[in-house]
Amino acid sequence: MLTFVARRLAGLVITLLVSSFVVFGAVYLAPGSPIGYLTGGRTLPPETVASIKAQYHLDDPFLTRYWDWLTGVVHLDFGQSIAFRQDVSSLLAPRIETSLLLVLLSALLIVASGVVLGSIAALRGGRVDTAILLLGSVGIAVPSFVAAIVLITVFAVNLGWFPVFGPGDGLVDRLWHLVLPAIALALSSAAFVSRVTRTAMRAELAREHVETARTRGIPERLVVSRHVFRNALIPITTVGGLAVASLIAGSVVVEQAFGLNGLGQYLIQAVGSKDIAIVQAISLILVTAFVVINTLVDVAYALIDPRVGVRSGSP
Amino acid sequence: MESIEQASQHTSAVRRGLAAAIAVVAVLGSGCGASAGGSSDGDGAADDQKAQTTYSTKAPTGAIDGFTWGLPYGEPQSLDPIKSYGDSENTVLANVCESLQRENPDLSISDGLATFKQQSPTTLVYTVRPGVTFSDGKPLTADDIVYSLERNRDEQLASYWAAPFYNNVRSIEKSSDTEVTVRLSRPDAVFNRMMATAAGAIGERDYIERQGKSYGTPKGGLMCTGPYALDSWQSGSRITLKANDRYWDEKLQPKASQITFSFVTDESTLASALTSGQIDGTYDVPAAAVSQLRETADGGTLTFGAGTSFFAFRPTQRKGPLADVRIRQALSLALDRKAIARVIFQGTAVPSVTPASPGAWSYARKTFQEGYDRLPKPTFDLDQAERLVGQAGNPTATIRIALPADQRVYADTAQALQSNAQRIGLKVKLASLPTNEFNNLYYDPKARRDYDAMAVQEYGAGVAEPIVSLSEFTPLSDYNYGDLRDPAVTDNISLASRTYDDDKRAEAVVAAQAALVKTEGSITVANVLNAVYQGGKITGAPASISFLYYPWAARVGARGG
Numbered sequence: 005m006l007t008f009v010a011r012r013l014a015g016l017v018i019t020l021l022v023s024s025f026v027v028f029g030a031v032y033l034a035p036g037s038p039i040g041y042l043t044g045g046r047t048l049p050p051e052t053v054a055s056i057k058a059q060y061h062l063d064d065p066f067l068t069r070y071w072d073w074l075t076g077v078v079h080l081d082f083g084q085s086i087a088f089r090q091d092v093s094s095l096l097a098p099r100i101e102t103s104l105l106l107v108l109l110s111a112l113l114i115v116a117s118g119v120v121l122g123s124i125a126a127l128r129g130g131r132v133d134t135a136i137l138l139l140g141s142v143g144i145a146v147p148s149f150v151a152a153i154v155l156i157t158v159f160a161v162n163l164g165w166f167p168v169f170g171p172g173d174g175l176v177d178r179l180w181h182l183v184l185p186a187i188a189l190a191l192s193s194a195a196f197v198s199r200v201t202r203t204a205m206r207a208e209l210a211r212e213h214v215e216t217a218r219t220r221g222i223p224e225r226l227v228v229s230r231h232v233f234r235n236a237l238i239p240i241t242t243v244g245g246l247a248v249a250s251l252i253a254g255s256v257v258v259e260q261a262f263g264l265n266g267l268g269q270y271l272i273q274a275v276g277s278k279d280i281a282i283v284q285a286i287s288l289i290l291v292t293a294f295v296v297i298n299t300l301v302d303v304a305y306a307l308i309d310p311r312v313g314v315r316s317g318s319p
Numbered sequence: 320m321e322s323i324e325q326a327s328q329h330t331s332a333v334r335r336g337l338a339a340a341i342a343v344v345a346v347l348g349s350g351c352g353a354s355a356g357g358s359s360d361g362d363g364a365a366d367d368q369k370a371q372t373t374y375s376t377k378a379p380t381g382a383i384d385g386f387t388w389g390l391p392y393g394e395p396q397s398l399d400p401i402k403s404y405g406d407s408e409n410t411v412l413a414n415v416c417e418s419l420q421r422e423n424p425d426l427s428i429s430d431g432l433a434t435f436k437q438q439s440p441t442t443l444v445y446t447v448r449p450g451v452t453f454s455d456g457k458p459l460t461a462d463d464i465v466y467s468l469e470r471n472r473d474e475q476l477a478s479y480w481a482a483p484f485y486n487n488v489r490s491i492e493k494s495s496d497t498e499v500t501v502r503l504s505r506p507d508a509v510f511n512r513m514m515a516t517a518a519g520a521i522g523e524r525d526y527i528e529r530q531g532k533s534y535g536t537p538k539g540g541l542m543c544t545g546p547y548a549l550d551s552w553q554s555g556s557r558i559t560l561k562a563n564d565r566y567w568d569e570k571l572q573p574k575a576s577q578i579t580f581s582f583v584t585d586e587s588t589l590a591s592a593l594t595s596g597q598i599d600g601t602y603d604v605p606a607a608a609v610s611q612l613r614e615t616a617d618g619g620t621l622t623f624g625a626g627t628s629f630f631a632f633r634p635t636q637r638k639g640p641l642a643d644v645r646i647r648q649a650l651s652l653a654l655d656r657k658a659i660a661r662v663i664f665q666g667t668a669v670p671s672v673t674p675a676s677p678g679a680w681s682y683a684r685k686t687f688q689e690g691y692d693r694l695p696k697p698t699f700d701l702d703q704a705e706r707l708v709g710q711a712g713n714p715t716a717t718i719r720i721a722l723p724a725d726q727r728v729y730a731d732t733a734q735a736l737q738s739n740a741q742r743i744g745l746k747v748k749l750a751s752l753p754t755n756e757f758n759n760l761y762y763d764p765k766a767r768r769d770y771d772a773m774a775v776q777e778y779g780a781g782v783a784e785p786i787v788s789l790s791e792f793t794p795l796s797d798y799n800y801g802d803l804r805d806p807a808v809t810d811n812i813s814l815a816s817r818t819y820d821d822d823k824r825a826e827a828v829v830a831a832q833a834a835l836v837k838t839e840g841s842i843t844v845a846n847v848l849n850a851v852y853q854g855g856k857i858t859g860a861p862a863s864i865s866f867l868y869y870p871w872a873a874r875v876g877a878r879g880g
Contacts, residue, residue: 265555
């Protein structure tokens, strides 16, 4: 088990290194330069432009800049923002908080509602099943920004139960501000997870060992939890992990619609203004989060299914 | 002069998606809603003229604890006056930092932190106003003035206002303890007016030197003389201003103790925030939100006032079909400006052929009005347009037009032009560019070579001096995207910029304008009005574009009964 986790961690570090190089390099391949942004589109004398370039090391060789950046990153120093002339770390800190809370809240909603609804659909069958399937179809079909507009119009403007925009101050206020965004974000993923849960549970319910357990007189409750649910967990975990990982990228749209000032929205802004340091920092954070989640999912497999991790440490 | 920072914070992907939803709302809204304010079907001339001379909103009845204001173009990049040349920056800065001269709500100029005297055609003397202190209590001195102005001329600092406004300044000296003398290399009738903008903003020298590069950032803050002081700036979140107890102007004491600025750029979210009251008001009301805001539940008001902005397709220096004046005239005739102003701009713009908006007539009004009346009326005539295309030899080359991807008005107006151009036999291709790439076109002539024209909305620095907008169509300006060299325009603008006599200057400007319109150096679509929305809680904000430099927030207070 320990070697399994250790190998996973090694894989994580290698993935991050490669990703960091790709992230750093990709920004340079993109057209345009921060000069236009730094001059505000005004025409400046060439000496001034040259001094700006020197100030931001825009003309240094690529590998030099990559090395400078990488060594900085290891010390959690992501450099300086061109636009705001401040340390990237201080600019990102509040935004990471908001995005993290949003993703956590959404993940909770996705897992809780997805798994619960999917299980109910599988266990009850009949009309309940159809109703939940229908609800799921609507959920999958509605894009997050449309959901955002509807939620804002109904719950924020008309009913006034939630604020229209903003991340809020303090934990409780923040959670209140994030309710609508979390719902908008979770909607399609929750529907998807409920579908997969339903399918997995139904597959397990049809298995022989379940019938056997029932004939042995084991209470239905235990049959469901130990024999059905636990076995269905592998595909559910896979999909759940993918859904949560996709939240990281999907949050951009919701952050924009609700004016949350999170990482995703900030990334788009920084790309538009060629604020290189910010783009690289946020990209690296997102890649790290994605890789970490996948690693956690792998570890979860090992916990759920004891067969995984014992057989030569694969997958 | 364009407000480039305007577009720098939008997200094109989300916008396109929301555009679909909003299009439905807007179209329904424009169909059902009455044509209140701005122009109505075609014959809105009376309304339009009225808006262009509307400068204020209903006065408040009393004080208020605070209010929240929106910045639709997003968070300011910097509040340092030398870097504040955009709507977001100036909307905030105007209440904190004051300038040598003051631009009033009616766009006239009067003495601000200094009294102005024209000693000779090339010598301007500014006498420090006595009794003025910065918000930390230190007195305003001639040293602070010289230092603040000179920052604009320091190449290392790369001030956005340096060119062209400081081009004719030879020296700025402290001529006595209370006097600053500016010597010009030639007469410059625009300079003093620019001293009423952020180009002439004065800050405390000691404080600026102490803060160095951080001045104007969330870390360094500001130290100025205005009715409000910068209280806090949470990057990405909000900016808070606090009333300045030491403010010198008795007649303009702030009525709100605190102002919070929110950076909501998404048009739909902003509209919702305004209708729900989470944001109390905003300038730069997005066209898509207008129909929703005309009638809000809490009695909010949408007011249209004098503006200096124009929307145009500006030909670049490329020698394509647009190099032929007949093709430019044909495209101008193919624009249904009335429909565009009504549907796309939702009544917030007035059809026009000139970049010099009537809102910019702050002197010699009669001369400007006569000049405007003599201009050809905006006409929509596809037959005539087709004839001109024929006369020009029916060019088959594609006309490429670049536009910013982020706001609907650009895409909608360009598409209207494209479909009508097709009807008259011209091939038009639209290139929707992300903000950064589009902004490149403003200062890189090589990048402009790929396009025949750019769709722009510019505001002539927000001052009521048409020379600023019109000079961009001459070699006198770095923003002469079309490399235009019409002597009739250039010589008249050059003469106007040297002429202090208001009437004579207006005559030269009018002559330049006529020449520019005749050769369609700018295929102008409309003059955009200045819109301000105030929710049911507040009133008093100026309706004109003076909000960029006048301490507008000091006028805002409780709406009352």
